[in-house]
Amino acid sequence: MSNEFRLGGDLAVNRLGFGTMRLPSKDGMGGPARDPEAGRAVLRRGVELGVNHLDTADFYVSAGDAVRANTLIREALHPYASDLVIATKVGPVRTPDGLRRAATPADMRGLVESNLDGLGVDRLDLVYLRIGRMGPPHGESLAERFEALAALREEGLIRHLGISNVDTAHLAEARAIAPVVAVQNQFHVAKRDDVELLAACEEADIAFVPFFPLGGGRELDDERLAKVAARHGATVSQIGLAWLLAASPVTLAIPGTGSLSHLEDNMAAAGITLSEEDLADLS
Known part of the structure; x- marks a missing residue:
């Protein structure tokens, strides 16, 4: 199985990338600040280790x-x-009182422009529309919000579009409006609810990019994982990432950390090839 995937057919990325959510703070979004230089060091080291896909x-x-x-x-x-x-x-909007509300179609331009300014670019490579919170809001339409993003793509502010926290109906709804190159949902070796959505992505050559690929702060703890990890002389987390990469040729892993040592451990997972016996043990 290839270690590379082409997002949208034209952006070649290594399938093991990096998620930045943990860089600003120690306890997730809105927590106490980390040392900014530590975050910058992790980013630079990630690129040195082959990361060319940041989330x-x-x-x-x-x-x-x-x-x-x-x-x-x-x-x-x-x-x-x-x-x-x-x-x-884009999707959540922070209010002055620190709470969050769901973005409206009218919010989309401002949210995209904030990302352009923050990153210092003229065009964003990939923008996901994120809906709901920790699970797909079944039956909720994303059409108007996605149409607003599609219009910004037509203007040249966005190269590719994705959707996040969605179900198969949302994917069909979005694809009827504009091309979707990536889907981002919670998925890992211990949480496999979205196998149907993953299959739909694989059929359409759409990247499936799990957030919380290592459990989202809940350490993966499973005798089957430990057994396979011992067989490879690896950590349970490394086997969790290797399993994601083996699950489908369209899966991309984006583990995040604020630690250089954890970063290096995570990146080493790209060198682990799971055998049929391993995959059977993890099934």
């Missing part, structure tokens, strides 16, 4: 907006390498 969002910030993921990316990596692909997402 970010303008709302990945620490408490008080003291540290922002997009700012760290720009400071660490701009001017960007020609092969670096930066994906961002």
